[in-house]
Amino acid sequence: MKDLIPEDMTAWAIARDVNGGTRRALDVLEATQAVIAAREPEVQAFAFYDPRIARAQAEAGPIGPLAGVTVTVKDVIATRDMPTGHNNARYAGQGTGVDAACVDTLRSAGAVILSKSVTTEFAATDRGGKTRNPHDLARTPGGSSSGSAAAVAAGMAAIGLGTQTGGSTIRPASFCGVWGWKPTWGVISREGLKLYSLTCDTLGLYARDLGDFNLLADVYDLDPAPRPSSLSGLRIGVVRPPLWDRVEAPMRNALDTASAQLASAGAVVEDVTLHDDFAALDAAHGTILMREGRAAFLNEARARDDLHADFVAMVANAAGITPEDARAAYRTADLCRARADDLLAGYDAVIAPSACGEAPRGLDKTGDPSMNSFWTLLSVPVVSVPAFTGPSGMPMGISVITRRYADRTALAVAGLSAKVVGGAIA
Numbered sequence: 001m002k003d004l005i006p007e008d009m010t011a012w013a014i015a016r017d018v019n020g021g022t023r024r025a026l027d028v029l030e031a032t033q034a035v036i037a038a039r040e041p042e043v044q045a046f047a048f049y050d051p052r053i054a055r056a057q058a059e060a061g062p063i064g065p066l067a068g069v070t071v072t073v074k075d076v077i078a079t080r081d082m083p084t085g086h087n088n089a090r091y092a093g094q095g096t097g098v099d100a101a102c103v104d105t106l107r108s109a110g111a112v113i114l115s116k117s118v119t120t121e122f123a124a125t126d127r128g129g130k131t132r133n134p135h136d137l138a139r140t141p142g143g144s145s146s147g148s149a150a151a152v153a154a155g156m157a158a159i160g161l162g163t164q165t166g167g168s169t170i171r172p173a174s175f176c177g178v179w180g181w182k183p184t185w186g187v188i189s190r191e192g193l194k195l196y197s198l199t200c201d202t203l204g205l206y207a208r209d210l211g212d213f214n215l216l217a218d219v220y221d222l223d224p225a226p227r228p229s230s231l232s233g234l235r236i237g238v239v240r241p242p243l244w245d246r247v248e249a250p251m252r253n254a255l256d257t258a259s260a261q262l263a264s265a266g267a268v269v270e271d272v273t274l275h276d277d278f279a280a281l282d283a284a285h286g287t288i289l290m291r292e293g294r295a296a297f298l299n300e301a302r303a304r305d306d307l308h309a310d311f312v313a314m315v316a317n318a319a320g321i322t323p324e325d326a327r328a329a330y331r332t333a334d335l336c337r338a339r340a341d342d343l344l345a346g347y348d349a350v351i352a353p354s355a356c357g358e359a360p361r362g363l364d365k366t367g368d369p370s371m372n373s374f375w376t377l378l379s380v381p382v383v384s385v386p387a388f389t390g391p392s393g394m395p396m397g398i399s400v401i402t403r404r405y406a407d408r409t410a411l412a413v414a415g416l417s418a419k420v421v422g423g424a425i426a
Contacts, residue, residue, distance in 0.1 A: 005035075005155040011069040011212035014158060015110070018068035025058040025068030029112060032070050035155045042137055044130045045151035047075040048082050048116040057112045064110030065219055071106055072157035074148050075116040076123045076194035077203075079103055082113075086194055087121045087129060090304060100192025102161060102203050102220075109219045114157050117147025120366065122300075123163050124196045124293065125310055128363040133175060135394055139359040142172030143366025145204055149176040152206040159216070160206035165196050165289065167355075167372025169204025170399060173384040174354035175367065177395030181205045181213050181411070182372075184404045185379035188220050197292040199333070200285070200376050210415045213383070214408075223405045227412040228348060231420065232266030234413065237343075237350035239272045239401070242279050243370040248357030250390040250425045255353055258387065258398050258421045262351075265420040272350060275339050280332050282370065285377045287329035290319050333377050337404075340378045344403035349413040354397030358390040375399070381407040383414040387422035396425065 007013060017023035033051060040046060062068060078084050078096040085091045103113060118131045123144040131146040133139040134154040141150040145162025149172030152160040162169045164182045173180020181204065188203045195201065207213055228234055238259050263269040293314045300307050301315040344350065356368045375382050384397035398421060400414040
């Protein structure tokens with residue numbers, strides 16, 4: 001499907017042309033709106049879209065490194081001129097009047113903030129919504145950043161903003177066949193994003209071309225880091241995270257294939273043995289989310305009596321999490337982050353599955369995040385490479401991971417890997 005989207009609708013191509021005077025931002029917007037008219041009725045990626053708001057931005061003649069680049073924003077991220085509804089009745093149609101810091105930065109760089117995209121409720125559940133996978137409308141696009149991933153995959157925006165607390169950016173990227181990037185925790189401000197977990201909430205990004213992420217890394221002023229220009233001699237580790245038994249055979253085969261392809265390209269590839277401590281990380285992640293979510297949604301439970309039972313149970317501490325349980329979970333996270341720093345220092349990057357398999361059929365659930373929450377709690381950068389297709393012809397991504405603050409290295413290795421990794425998996 002992505003082959004049907006013109007190459008000149010990537011963010012870097014748009015910015016090049018608009019800044020160079022060969023296209024106007026309005027031309028880009030009108031071409032995008034034609035795609036929206038054709039695809040949005042079936043994909044249903046948008047929570048709010050007013051063509052007049054987008055047109056006013058484009059007609060103003062934006063300038064900057066993202067001049068004319070169209071951006072869709074997950075509907076838990078504040079926007080000054082559009083409602084921020086959180087997929088919750090209490091906030092339907094409600095505006096904040098201000099931009100989240102990440103949106104403000106994009107506007108300052110010349111981006112056209114196009115729309116708000118569908119999220120699961122408060123970006124905190126695995127219940128599906130109306131958005132459909134552009135590759136197969138009977139399948140989930142993933143969650144909770146479903147709308148942003150689907151919109152970018154369908155060509156309805158150049159860039160998508162999402163969030164990740166468990167697997168809410170990387171899993172939809174894998175399911176929808178686009179590039180996904182969960183930066184190092186804290187390197188892009190989360191001011192203006194709905195709070196769920198201070199420990200894990202991270203802005204996420206989608207694009208159809210890796211060059212767009214390199215452009216965004218500059219806009220968000222990320223740390224310098226080595227950017228290798230060849231795979232030859234790079235040390236690449238292969239990680240099979242805890243809960244590996246949940247990974248389906250096609251994704252296991254994809255990881256093995258990627259490993260062999262990287263080795264054939266000259267990389268030094270080896271399996272990574274994880275310390276036993278990492279086995280407790282998934283449970284620690286769940287405890288931390290329940291503990292921090294209890295505080296994050298307390299006001300919602302107190303303000304109204306129709307809050308979904310999942311949130312009511314979290315606020316009521318139905319799981320019975322004690323202070324000692326929480327302290328133990330935070331200790332596990334701290335210990336594993338330190339171990340991950342040491343482990344990842346021995347590799348230029350490691351690779352792992354971006355999801356357990358292809359996007360599941362049905363829209364009721366958004367899929368299993370167990371291959372993502374591991375990395376989220378470790379705070380490391382993850383880049384999902386849209387490399388493979390599974391036996392149903394659906395996309396499957398491979399994640400490239402580096403140590404904290406080496407996002408630019410992760411992007412560079414992901415770009416090199418994309419040139420040699422991929423194929424159809426039976």
